[in-house]
Amino acid sequence: MTSATVFTHARIYARVNQPPTSGGIAVQDGKVIAVGDLDHCRAAAGADAATVALSGAAVFPGFHDAHIHTGALALQFDAPDVSEATSLTEALALLARWADAHPGDGWVVGGRWDANEWGEGETLHRELLDEIFGDRPVVLNTVDAHSVCASSRALEIAGITADTEAAPGSVIERDADGQLNGILRENASDSIRAIANRQLLADAADLLAGVQRHLHARGITAITDFDGEEVRQGFTALAAAGKLRLRVRKGIPMGELDRAIAEGRTSGDGDDWLITGPVKLFSDGALGSHTALMHEGYEGDRCNCGVEVISVPNLTETVERANSNGIAVATHAIGDRANTNVLDAYEATKDCTRANDLHNSIEHAQHLAPRDIERFYELQVTASMQPIHCTGDFPLSVNLLGERDTLHYPWCTLRKAGVRVAFGSDGPIEPVEPMYGIHAAVTRQRRDNEPAGGREPSERLPLDQALLAYTEAPASMDEREAVRGRIEPGAYADFVALNADPYDTHPADLWKLGVTETIVAGEPVYRTEGAA
Structure with a gap:
C-alpha cells in the first residue's frame, strides 16, 4: 500500500447533480478513500500523507467520452x-x-x-x-x-x-x-x-500516447472507443508498458465479432484500465452523405430515403449472436427509420439481452419517430448521443429533412421518458472538448450563438443532466458507476479542475471553460501553464 495524498479545494462536486463540498479528496492506491471535510480526509489518509492544493474554480469527476475514434x-x-x-x-x-x-x-x-x-x-x-x-x-x-x-x-x-x-x-x-x-x-x-x-496504425501505441495527452488536456479520463483492432492492440501495449492513463472501454468492430467470441471476450471484462466494450454495428449512414435511413425521402430528393447498411433480419441475428456470447451491441443509427429498425432487432432479442445482463445502445439516435421514444425505455436501450452534432448539423438537417413528424436530437424527451442518455463527441468528426458538448446540450446553439434562441429549445437539457451524461451515465453502461463518474470512497481518483464553475457560468459561455488540472488514479496527468 502506497502513502496517501490529500487534494484540497474549496469547491468539489463529488456528484455532478449534488451541491459541492469544501475540503479535500483523500487518495490511496489510485482510489478515493475519503472526500469532504478536510480533517476527516487527513485522518483517513494518515499522518504521512502529502497535501496538494488543486487549482481552478471547481473540481468535477473526470469526463467520459462515450463515443470516440x-x-x-x-x-x-x-x-x-x-x-x-x-x-x-x-x-x-x-x-x-x-x-x-x-x-x-x-x-x-x-x-x-x-x-x-x-x-x-x-x-x-x-x-x-x-x-x-x-x-x-x-x-x-x-x-x-x-x-x-x-x-x-x-x-x-x-x-x-x-x-x-x-x-x-x-x-x-x-x-x-x-x-x-x-x-x-x-x-x-x-x-x-x-x-x-x-x-498507418500498425504501431499505434506512440500515436495513442499523443491522443491520451490531448484528451487529458480536455479533462477526459475515460473513453468508449469504436476504432479497429489496431487501436485495441495499441492500448494493450500502452497498458503493458504502464503508460495507459485513460479508462478505455474498447469496442469491437463488426468484422471482428467472430474473433472476439472465439477469444472469449465479453463486455465489461478487463482491468482498471482496459475493458471490452460492445460490438459496433451499422444500421444506416449519415446525414451529410444523404445516407441516413429515413421513413420519408430527403427534401428535394424524395426518392432517396438513405441506405440500409444491414437488414433487420441480419441485424437481429448478429445481436442475438453477440448477446448470447456475453457481448453487448452498440448500433449506429442516425435516421428515424434506422432507429426503428434497430429497436425492432433489440425487441426481438430482448430476452437474450436481459438473460446475459447486457446494456445495448443506439449510437447517435439523432432523428427519432415519436412512437419510438417509449421503446428506448421499455427495452432499456441507452441513447449514446453527441450534442455537438445537433448544432454542427444546423442548418443542413433542416434543409435535408424539412418539416416531418420526426424528433430531432431529442435528448431531453428521452431523459424525461427515463432513458439513459450518455454523451460523447464522435471525435475527430467533431471536437472532443466535453464543454463544447455540454454547451450544445444546454443551449442547442452553435458556439457563435446561432441559431438565435436555440434549435427546438424544448429539447435543451438542464446543466446537471448534461454533466451526468458525460460522467455517471457512460460508467453505468458496464456497471462501473461505483468506480467512475463520481468522487466517492472506492471510486477511481479521476477528477478535473475547471477554470470556472459551470453552475456560475452563463449557458452561452459554457464552451469557453477550460481545464486547469486533470488527475487520473491520483496522479497529475495535465496541468495548464500558470495554474494556481
Missing part, C-alpha cells in the same frame, strides 16, 4: 484538412499545399471535405487527387466519415475497378462516362479506409 484522431493530427473550404477550388489548393509540405509515397488519409458547403455539383474526383498526389494512395474522408474520395492508386490497392459491383450497404459512384469517380459510401468506404489504417 482515437485511431482516426491520432491520424488527424498530421493529415490534410479541408473542412473550412467553401469551394472545390479552395479544397484543392489546400490539398496541394499539404502535399508539397509532406512529400512521400505512403498512404494519405484525412480530408474532412463537405460538398454540401460547395457550389452545386462540385465534388472531389479521383483524377483530381491523382493530379495532386500522383501515384500515392489517398483516402479523403467526408466530414461525417461515411464517404471517401479515393485516388486511383488507393482503388487499385483495394481491388476496386469499374466492374466492381457494390455490395449491400455500399455505394460505389461513377461519373457520367461510367468510370469510377473515386467516391465510396458506407461499407465501401469502410473497407478501403481499413486497408489504410492497418498500415
Whole structure:
C-alpha cells in the first residue's frame, strides 16, 4: 500500500447533480478513500500523507467520452484538412499545399471535405487527387466519415475497378462516362479506409500516447472507443508498458465479432484500465452523405430515403449472436427509420439481452419517430448521443429533412421518458472538448450563438443532466458507476479542475471553460501553464 495524498479545494462536486463540498479528496492506491471535510480526509489518509492544493474554480469527476475514434484522431493530427473550404477550388489548393509540405509515397488519409458547403455539383474526383498526389494512395474522408474520395492508386490497392459491383450497404459512384469517380459510401468506404489504417496504425501505441495527452488536456479520463483492432492492440501495449492513463472501454468492430467470441471476450471484462466494450454495428449512414435511413425521402430528393447498411433480419441475428456470447451491441443509427429498425432487432432479442445482463445502445439516435421514444425505455436501450452534432448539423438537417413528424436530437424527451442518455463527441468528426458538448446540450446553439434562441429549445437539457451524461451515465453502461463518474470512497481518483464553475457560468459561455488540472488514479496527468 502506497502513502496517501490529500487534494484540497474549496469547491468539489463529488456528484455532478449534488451541491459541492469544501475540503479535500483523500487518495490511496489510485482510489478515493475519503472526500469532504478536510480533517476527516487527513485522518483517513494518515499522518504521512502529502497535501496538494488543486487549482481552478471547481473540481468535477473526470469526463467520459462515450463515443470516440482515437485511431482516426491520432491520424488527424498530421493529415490534410479541408473542412473550412467553401469551394472545390479552395479544397484543392489546400490539398496541394499539404502535399508539397509532406512529400512521400505512403498512404494519405484525412480530408474532412463537405460538398454540401460547395457550389452545386462540385465534388472531389479521383483524377483530381491523382493530379495532386500522383501515384500515392489517398483516402479523403467526408466530414461525417461515411464517404471517401479515393485516388486511383488507393482503388487499385483495394481491388476496386469499374466492374466492381457494390455490395449491400455500399455505394460505389461513377461519373457520367461510367468510370469510377473515386467516391465510396458506407461499407465501401469502410473497407478501403481499413486497408489504410492497418498500415498507418500498425504501431499505434506512440500515436495513442499523443491522443491520451490531448484528451487529458480536455479533462477526459475515460473513453468508449469504436476504432479497429489496431487501436485495441495499441492500448494493450500502452497498458503493458504502464503508460495507459485513460479508462478505455474498447469496442469491437463488426468484422471482428467472430474473433472476439472465439477469444472469449465479453463486455465489461478487463482491468482498471482496459475493458471490452460492445460490438459496433451499422444500421444506416449519415446525414451529410444523404445516407441516413429515413421513413420519408430527403427534401428535394424524395426518392432517396438513405441506405440500409444491414437488414433487420441480419441485424437481429448478429445481436442475438453477440448477446448470447456475453457481448453487448452498440448500433449506429442516425435516421428515424434506422432507429426503428434497430429497436425492432433489440425487441426481438430482448430476452437474450436481459438473460446475459447486457446494456445495448443506439449510437447517435439523432432523428427519432415519436412512437419510438417509449421503446428506448421499455427495452432499456441507452441513447449514446453527441450534442455537438445537433448544432454542427444546423442548418443542413433542416434543409435535408424539412418539416416531418420526426424528433430531432431529442435528448431531453428521452431523459424525461427515463432513458439513459450518455454523451460523447464522435471525435475527430467533431471536437472532443466535453464543454463544447455540454454547451450544445444546454443551449442547442452553435458556439457563435446561432441559431438565435436555440434549435427546438424544448429539447435543451438542464446543466446537471448534461454533466451526468458525460460522467455517471457512460460508467453505468458496464456497471462501473461505483468506480467512475463520481468522487466517492472506492471510486477511481479521476477528477478535473475547471477554470470556472459551470453552475456560475452563463449557458452561452459554457464552451469557453477550460481545464486547469486533470488527475487520473491520483496522479497529475495535465496541468495548464500558470495554474494556481
